[in-house]
Amino acid sequence: MALPIRDQLKYWGIAAAVFMVALWFMGDVLLPFLLGGAIAYFLDPVADRLERLGLSRVMATALITVAAILIFVLMALLVVPTLVNQTVNLIETAPQVTRNFTDFITDRFPSLLDDDSTLRTSLTTLGTTIQERGGELFQTALASFASLINILLLFVIVPVVAVYLLLDWDRMVAGIDRLLPRDHAPTIRQLAREIDATLASFVRGMGTVCLILGTYYAVALMLVGLQFGLVVGFIAGLVTFIPYLGALIGGALAIGLALFQFWGDWLSIGLVAGIFVLGQIVEGNLLTPKLVGNSVGLHPVWLLLALSVFGTLFGFVGLLVAVPVAAAIGVIARFATARYRESVLYKGREPEPTLDEDIR
Template sequence: MGLPIRDQLKYWGVAAAVFLVVLWFVGDVLVPFLLGGAIAYFLDPVADRLERLGLSRTLATALITVAALLIFVIMALLVIPTLVNQAINLVETAPQLARNFTEFLTARFPSLLEEDSTLRNSITAIGATVQERGGALLNTALASFASLLNIILLFVIVPVVSVYLLVDWDRMIAQIDALLPRDHAPTIRRLAAEIDDTLASFIRGMGTVCLILGTYYAIALMLVGLQFGLVVGFVAGLITFIPYLGALLGGVLAIGLALFQFWGDWLSIGLVAGIFALGQVIEGNVLTPKLVGNSVGLHPVWLLLALSVFGTLFGFVGMLIAVPVAAAIGVVARFAVAQYRASLLYQGTEPGSSFDEDPF
């Protein structure tokens, strides 16, 4: 005979409280292990496909590891230094861009920006603030990242954890399944499968879409000759997981930079705008339907709320677990609604009871 519902809720509530307390106190220590687990989860379908082609799990993991190392070396030698340099230069040139914008408005709309006007002073102050705060923010972010994921954690622990978890992923899942409460195992398996489908669609699907679009934006903008094209493409691709936001912010930033750089060269400005328009067409008609699917189960507002709440409460590690937790809460909430609709509380006690009668 299973435990009463009240006792089960008590035990699961205590387990959840312990998990949150541990996360609060040792969250930073868990970061490399969470990153390693995320990498293993992301690459598990690749390893499964290689196994279906005849490779052993160990050989498949070794092949994936070699490919990942080659990609990382190429990124470290070619892309990352350029990305950092362009980001620093963009922050440093923000005041000059603000002055250029002021001169542009003054030349074409002199009545809007008179000398010592509020709007003129505001634009100048914004440029100075971006330079001052932006540089400090960038340096702080790099320093925090270095302190959070130092060289040993980044280059040793994360790859080692991801490799070990990738090798033992199927065995680990089987052991967890064996520990499930027997009374609730079928329901937990079904909910876990729905959570996995949601995460797979979002993390793997949207991660691939972000990577493809970010690479496309960066290469296309650099081929057009736009300064800071790599940074703009990286930013636009990184936030593509929020519908339209990546293209909107990236497009506004890229077109704004293009207006200063190519003023009068309307062909180049049109090419920059066309790059983002084409990116939206490709994302909406090809990438998202093929890689993500029509129903992900994570509304953008719900996702932003989860990122904000967990990021505020638990810092960087909270942001890492925000998406899985949001997916799990969404699946459990839909399950609870389905249970409620099937209950007597919703349907009433009898078919002819007053609860079933239309009061209107």
């Protein structure tokens, strides 16, 4: 005999509470394992495809590991130092950029920037504050990140966990399937498939889109000659998962920097603007439809809410679990809505049979 619904809700509620408490008290301990699991989940389709090509799971995992190590070494030697240097230089040149902007406004709208005007005082204070606090904030963020993720965890435990999970991913999924309550196994499998499809579309698809667009923006802006092209491309690619926001922030930052660097060279300024226009066209018509799909099921506002709530409650660990939890809640909410619309509560009472129907 199946458990009553009240008892089932009680047990699942206890499980959810234990999960939240574990995140709250063991976030730093669970962090490398969550990171490793996220990496394994991201790379599992690659391993499956290699298996279909004839490789064993061990060989597929080994090939992916070697490729990941090579990419990591190249990033550490070539990209990361340049990115850090450009970020620091951008912060340090903020007062000069502010003065250039002030001079630009003064030449064309002198009445707006009198010596005692609020706008002039605000611009001067802004540039000084960015220089004084920006570098401090950047260094503090790096220090906090380093203290949160110990170097040993980042460079040793996370890759090891990712490799082991990737190697045993299919066996783990099969083991979890055997533990499902038999009465609800078909429904749970259906929900799990929908959650996986949502996550695959968003995490893998949008992650690939962010990587492609970030690389494109950075390389194109550096080829045009923009001083901080790598930083701008990194920022634009990082926030591309929110529709239009990546191009808006990156484009505004890039065009603003181009106006000061290339003032009078309208061809270069037009090229910078054209880079983002082309990026938006390619993203909207090619990358997102092909890699993400037309219906992901994660609305940007819902995603931002989940990131904000889980990030505030659980810190960096909360940011990692926010997207999977948001996807799961969205799928379960759609499932519950469909069941509600099929229920008597939504449709009302069944019409009473007529006399003719009773006779038939």
